[in-house]
Structure formats: structure tokens, C-alpha cells
Amino acid sequence: MARVALTLGPLFFHWPAERLRNFYFRIADETSLERVHVGEVVCGKRMPFSDPVWPEIIERLERGGKEVVLSTLAAPATVRERKAIAELCADGRLVEINDITALPARSGRPFVTGPFLNVYNEATARFLARHGAATICPPVELSLDTVGTIAGACPEVGFELFAFGRLPLALSGRCYHARLHGLHKDSCQFTCEQDPDGLAVDTLDDQPFLAINGVQTLSAQIHSLLVEPAELAARNIRRLRLSPHGCDMVEVARTYRDLVEERQDPEGARFVLSCLELPGTLVDGYAHGLAGSQLAARA
Amino acid sequence: MTSNPHEHLRAPLSILRFLPPFSGLPLGPLLTLSLRSLARRRPGLFERLGEFGKARFLIDPIDLPFTFHVVPDGSAALVRAAGRSGEPPSDVVIRGPILLLLGILDGTLDGDALFFHRAISVSGRTEAVVALRNAIEDAELRPSDLLGLKGTAARLADSGILGGLSFARQIATGAHRRERTQP
Amino acid sequence: MTTSGRMELVCPAGTPSALRAAVQAGADSIYCGFRDETNARNFPGLNFSPQELAEGIRFAHAHGSKVLVAINTFARAGDTDPWRHAADTAAACGADAVIAADIAVLDHMATQHPGTRLHLSVQAAAATPESIGFYADAFNVRRVVLPRVLSVQEIAALNRLIKVETEAFVFGGLCVMIEGRCYLSSYAAGRSPNLNGVCSPPEMVSYDEDREGTAARLAGFTIDRYAPGEPAGYPTLCKGRFKAGDKAGYLFEDPVSLNAGSMIVAFKAAGVTALKIEGRQRGKGYVTEVVRAFRKAVDAAEQGHDATEIDNILAGLSEGGRQTTGAYRKIWR
Incomplete structure (x- = not known):
């Protein structure tokens, strides 16, 4: 049985440069993750803050034996953002495409497609594979079985499932952090920095529901795909993606490693995760063809 | 819904004399008959309902002494008229003044707007209501089609009811304007 | 692409009666979809059977209007046939264009029906010259329906950099999230x-x-x-x-609907080819009223009337709800 590899997806939140450095250094030194994504995907306005620290983070990660993937913006708009994408696409490292904007610049060389790219069927996957897609992480709303169907028809691509974290549910042209604070997006004062896991959005009846992160909307709950590795192998799924949050990600990575190495069963892994300081409860409905907010696995 | 802010839209009593009880047949069988004959003439209308043809709709014209229990299942359609005590179980309940309900049927009035302004109330399976609303929207029915009337009675019913509707709509539009000018 | 011709008014139809109403109210084009999950307004009781589409296209063509068929959801893994069939049926019925978002559907249209015009749905969320250029080169897409996140200045800049037509929403429901990327x-x-x-x-x-x-x-x-x-x-x-x-x-959006009628002149100056009215789930009464008003407004804009005069034409359109010009004015963000 092929070993399931672990990937740390791109960070969605706006963390100060110092926190980024500490976080990724620890990931480089203390985890056995095969792949780590770096770079800003949510908001181009944050790039000037993080851009200076990425080179040393990349160096440290590569020294720690991690394959580094350069993630690109999911909703580029300005000339500067489009230019940034073109520059990243020229890099020799693997690049993650999160908008079709990056495709012409990267076509013909290997890339990863992130969950922001609409890959819903095998015809689309094969089309992208012909252009260079080496790894496809499909949209979060697809079930395990659906991804299995696509992966089965597209064996040349390595399929990766979004397996841990608040689910990236929507993007907007409007910044909700700015709107909430009565500010305009163009002079937003980066209030999103105050919420390292996003800001919780509850219903009027106080049910935890969503979280906002600048122009992005996420789930309040933490999606956690915890199934036997044989279930993944049977569906040609080769990687699990863990999304960075403020909780102890080294522990999260260790838990998933134990799961895919069969040292820990899904129930046990769920218990370990539930003991961490997570910003929401655990759900997994999407993986099982249900509403994403549901928990299909036995609690 | 307990209170209705649209008391002024209640049917002028004159409309009542066009209703089938006054044409000599029991109401339920007569409407069943007319609905089934409509299904023969216009099968597309009922196909549009899909699975919701088998849904049970309770239509409650609050200004009439009875309610309609409708299963719009094409050539097997059923309409029962009953008093308000002992209403049969239903998937959907639609309540409102008869003029507004008829106005929605013939497309003169926008069901969405009436619902969102609480002029009519809807409860139960929302997807069945949406299907019914869309099927009616395409049907271009006249009140006489629904009442199973023909000839002179049909013309009288259509002009009487549609006339009443245009009056009702003027009032409704007036109410809208007042609302819009509020800060 | 910056076009100088008369702007096309693209109007919604959820039912055959709404299609006829739109044609009679002066729509240049009507967009509609099949009664299944291949289109993005898959509500119970709405949309067209293949036979209704064929009849609708005949009716529209007889009155000088075009019909654009939306096959704009994403084909289901392991079961893409319904989407291919929808595309084949639309082409066979004589649709003037197919509006699609999924690469699978676009690829099928480009290879099997190269003679049928292809429009890129707003669900594809193509907002940059690179992205639009990709769809144009790969599938010969001729028009892109613009995501509702661009300002009119950005649309003007975009039109100078792309070689396909653009279509912009002017009226109706407003998605605050980027469409096609919202779960x-x-x-x-x-x-x-x-x-x-x-x-x-x-x-x-x-x-x-x-x-x-x-x-x-x-x-x-x-x-x-x-x-x-x-x-x-x-x-x-x-x-x-x-x-x-x-x-x-209202954390995400106030209960407002889009009305960019006041910006018709600006859209024309920005090189927009077509103006789109939202509302396939709305009734024929709505369609008639809105299309009639926008027909007058677009004609007035074509005749050189200014924004104030056009505002007056559209003043009666409010449904009681509040309206916004959305992202077309930058302040919305």
C-alpha cells in the first residue's frame, strides 16, 4: 500500500512576520511533513508584510527536508498582484495555482491546484494534467468517493484532500474585517491581524457558524478528515492537507502521521485533536457526502 | 401568522356569487373536475411540478368560510373543500385573502413580494411552494380556468376578479410607496 | 475588447412565458437553462424542457431576439453525460450561444460544437486578462460574463487588454461572494x-x-x-x-439588490458589449417591467442621453427594497 504523504497547506490568516518565522521554523525542525506551502493566498495587500520573511523560511524548510510549494493568490485583481503571480510561476520550485490567472504562466511545467480552483470532474482534471497539474487538491465540498472517482480516472495526478482546518468556503471582493470595523478596504488598517484564526461569526441564536478572515469566509468548525489509510489508498488519494491554525500544528501533524502510519485509529486521532485548543468543534460532513457542518463519524 | 395587516384586501362580497357552490355543484368535485380537465389541456403545467404533484397543499382563503385541500397530481388531481375544523394533514399551508391568492394564480400579483410583505403566509415544505409558484408562474391561468367556469360566467368571473385585483394592487402599490419613503 | 456597437440587453427567463414576456418587452437576448442540475438556477418547477427550449428559440428568432443557454454548473464526477447532453441539445435547438463555467463543458463545446458561440459564465469567476485570455485561447470563448467584484474603471482597463466581449450585470439579485467559488x-x-x-x-x-x-x-x-x-x-x-x-x-451584505442603471453610459464608455439582468427565478411580471424599463434606458444611452435622464427612466423600478451599484463603484468594498 502506497504511503499517504502529509502536506501543510498555505496559511490563510494574517500573522505578523515574527510569528510566521517562528511558526515555520518549528514546522521545519519538529515535523515530518513531506510538503509545506508558503505564500499569501487570501489578500494581496498583506504581501508586503510577509514577503521579506519567506526566503529564510523557505531555506529553513528545505534544510529540514520539506518540499516547498509556492502558493499564489486566489483572487488576484491589481497589476501588482498579477505580476506577483507571474513571478512565482517562473520559480523552479513547485507552484500552487489558486486561480486560472496563473495557468498561462505555468502551463507546461508541474503545478499543484489548490481547493480554490474548480476541479469537479475527471474531464477537468485530465485537462489540467495535460497542462502540468501534478497534484490536485479539489474543492472542499467534494466527498471522499467523488474525489476517488476523479482520481481513479486520472492516475497520472496525485490527489490531495483538505483534511484539517477551518474550511475555506468563500471569497469576496469585499473585506469583511474592514466592513465590520467601519473601514474601507483600501484603508483597512489590517484589522484581520487581530484574529489569527479568523473572527467567529455566530447566528442570532448564538450557534457557532462561520469565521471571517478579510475577504475570505471560513467555517467556524474544524474539518477533520480522519479515516483509515486503506480508505484513502483505495481511492487513489496520496496526500492529506493540513491547514495552519493557531493551535499546536506540530501536534496536529504528529496525530495525522500516526493515523496514516496506522499507529493510531481514527477514533483515537479524533480524541487527540479534540484535546488541542481548536477554534471550533470537529466536523467531517463534506468527506462523507453530507453538509460540511455535520459530523458523520461517531463522536 | 396571527395578525394580518392587509384587512383592506378582503374580497368584496360580490365576488362570492361567481363561486361554484352557487352554480349548483358541490365545490370539491367541481374543482377536482376542472383541475383534471386543465391537466388534460395543459399537461406541461403539471409536469413542471415534478414530484411535488403529489404534495398536499392546504389553501386557506381567510375571508371565505372554507379551505381547499389540493393534490395537483395531473389527471389524478384532487380538490376537497372543508371547514376550518378538522383540517386534513398537509405538506404546505398557504393562507391569505382570496383576491391575493387568485392574483398569484393568474400572475397579476407577485407571490414573492406578497409573501415577503406578509400579505400571505406560507408554511410547510418550502420546496413544494417554490415548485407550485413556478408552475403557476408559467401557466398564465385565468380565474375561470381554476373555477371551472365557461362562457358568460367565465367572462364575468374573470372581469370581476381581475378588476378586484387591479384595485387591490393599487392599494398594495400605495402601501409599498409609503414604506419606501420611510427612512 | 472595446466594442462600439449598440449595447445588447440580456434578459432572464425561468419559464417559457417569461421568455415570451422578455422578447415582447424588448430583450435583445434571453438566457435560460434546462430543468435540471446543469444550470445554476435549479429550483423546483423552474426552467425549460428540451422541447420548450426549441419552441422558445423559434419564438425568439421569429421576433429578432437571441437565446443564450446556461449550462453553468460543474459536471458531476463519473457522470458528466447530463452536461454533455445538455450542450448537445442546446446546439441542436439552435441556441445562439452556450454559457458555461466548467472546463469539462467548455472543452466539450469547443471540440464537438465549434460552430456554437461560447460565453464564459460568471461562475467561472474570470476577472483578469490572463484568466480570460486562457479561456479565449483554449476554448475560443467569445464573451465573458464579468464577476460582480470589478469597478467600472477596472472593467474599462480590462477591456483594453482582452480580445473577447464583456457582459456586465446591471440589475437584480446581488451575490456578495465571488460566484462559482462559494461553498x-x-x-x-x-x-x-x-x-x-x-x-x-x-x-x-x-x-x-x-x-x-x-x-x-x-x-x-x-x-x-x-x-x-x-x-x-x-x-x-x-x-x-x-x-x-x-x-x-448584516455582516456580509445588507438586503439590497443591484441597480447599476445609472452606470449604463459608463459601461458603454468602458467598452462593455452586453448588459445583463438577473432574475431567472423571478416572475414574468418582473421580467416585463424591468426589461421594458432597461430597453428604454439603453436606447436613451445609445442616443446620447445623460445619466440623470436614464435615472429618471429607471426611477419606477424599485421594488421597495434598497438598491446598490455594488462593486461598480469602488466604495462598496
């Missing part, structure tokens, strides 16, 4: 625009009365609350009231 609906209720052509699906909607009034819920999540007698709304996720930080209110 809020499936997160709460299991069905979504991309998967099923449905947002905030009606079968998961409930209106529950309690002491404080009515709660409009979607799959158990309270999307909004109304005091007794207060006008209620459909619980569309992004238009609801929520709590965040120490505030409660």
Missing part, C-alpha cells in the same frame, strides 16, 4: 450552486415562529430573525444577520 450553501445545507445549481435550497428552509417573532432558518442555522409583522426575507446565507465581535447585523 457556504453546501456547508450549511448540503447542496450548492456548483454541485447542484442551488443556493440555500428551499427544502432546507424553515420559518419558525416563537415568542420573539419568526426565525428564518436554513438547515437549522438561524439566518435571520423578524419581529412579528416585520417583512421577512428568503434565508439566503450571505444576506442574513449574524453576530461577530461585539456587533450583530
